[in-house]
Amino acid sequence: LIHLLSTEGLSKDILTHILDTASNFVSVNDREVKKVPLLRGKSVFNLFFENSTRTRTTFEIAAKRLSADVFNLDIARSSASKGETLLDTIDNLSAMAADIFVVRHSESGAPYLIAQHVAPHVHVVNAGDGRHAHPTQGLLDMYTIRHYKKDFSNLRVAIVGDVLHSRVARSDIHALTTLGAAEVRVVGPRTLVPADLASMGVRVFHNLEEGIKDCDVIIMLRLQNERMSGALLPSSQEYFKSFGLTEKRLQLAKPDAIVMHPGPINRGVEIDSAVVDGPQAVILSQVTFGIAVRMAVMSIVAGNEA
Numbered sequence: 001l002i003h004l005l006s007t008e009g010l011s012k013d014i015l016t017h018i019l020d021t022a023s024n025f026v027s028v029n030d031r032e033v034k035k036v037p038l039l040r041g042k043s044v045f046n047l048f049f050e051n052s053t054r055t056r057t058t059f060e061i062a063a064k065r066l067s068a069d070v071f072n073l074d075i076a077r078s079s080a081s082k083g084e085t086l087l088d089t090i091d092n093l094s095a096m097a098a099d100i101f102v103v104r105h106s107e108s109g110a111p112y113l114i115a116q117h118v119a120p121h122v123h124v125v126n127a128g129d130g131r132h133a134h135p136t137q138g139l140l141d142m143y144t145i146r147h148y149k150k151d152f153s154n155l156r157v158a159i160v161g162d163v164l165h166s167r168v169a170r171s172d173i174h175a176l177t178t179l180g181a182a183e184v185r186v187v188g189p190r191t192l193v194p195a196d197l198a199s200m201g202v203r204v205f206h207n208l209e210e211g212i213k214d215c216d217v218i219i220m221l222r223l224q225n226e227r228m229s230g231a232l233l234p235s236s237q238e239y240f241k242s243f244g245l246t247e248k249r250l251q252l253a254k255p256d257a258i259v260m261h262p263g264p265i266n267r268g269v270e271i272d273s274a275v276v277d278g279p280q281a282v283i284l285s286q287v288t289f290g291i292a293v294r295m296a297v298m299s300i301v302a303g304n305e306a
């Protein structure tokens, strides 16, 4: 694995290897991540052309725990605002001896363009491109599910919400089906669920109660208002009434079901506060596990594994 651009096409062995590598970075209490010298002398450039709280910060922490030097390009203050192209920006940062580019971009495919352009010793990690893919989120979601449920083969997983605009949903579906989840469901309004999903081997539901019934894992997604316009935009109240996860609705899932969310959360829109702060939510554990998973990804693409 030279770049990580998508979970699509990654084999079960590679996915499992990434998750196993991540677990090696985590101490026994499952929270602390060790500092290791695997990327000492390497330079990681965080290029976030779209906003981020969790992904950008955990990539920075992960790179520092790998002993790399990390540079966060402030895109708003960069010369991209003066018309410098994406690839010219990449060439200039490459001239500063970048080893890994971590790229988030609103255009689907931007990290692929960069990966085709850089020298062979430079690695690209997709930190979310448009509505296409968010592979490290997919991987940290798999890490979280494996942590709480141990084995994928008996699991019924529901992905709920604005699937149409969600790069997380796509990355999760590819990873879950490859890892052998028993059933992957997608739940959402007709306008926000793409028509081609059945061909990806998932079951589609347009009713929340039916969709989460007897599930082991529920992954909630926010409405990606920034990628919608006009008719697609439901009102928050209407949406919550039909598709908001409440404590009462959660009772339809298995009693030990876990509730996940990639963040950012919109409380009272796709999920009730009582669920976010309740005992079945593992949302902040996802964030914590993201550090070890991103360490694993960067050390593997750079060829400097433990």
Ligand code: CP
Binding pocket: 051, 052, 053, 054, 055, 056, 128, 137, 262, 263, 264
């Ligand atoms: N899950 C996720 O991608 O969050 P951020 O947008 O804050 O990075």
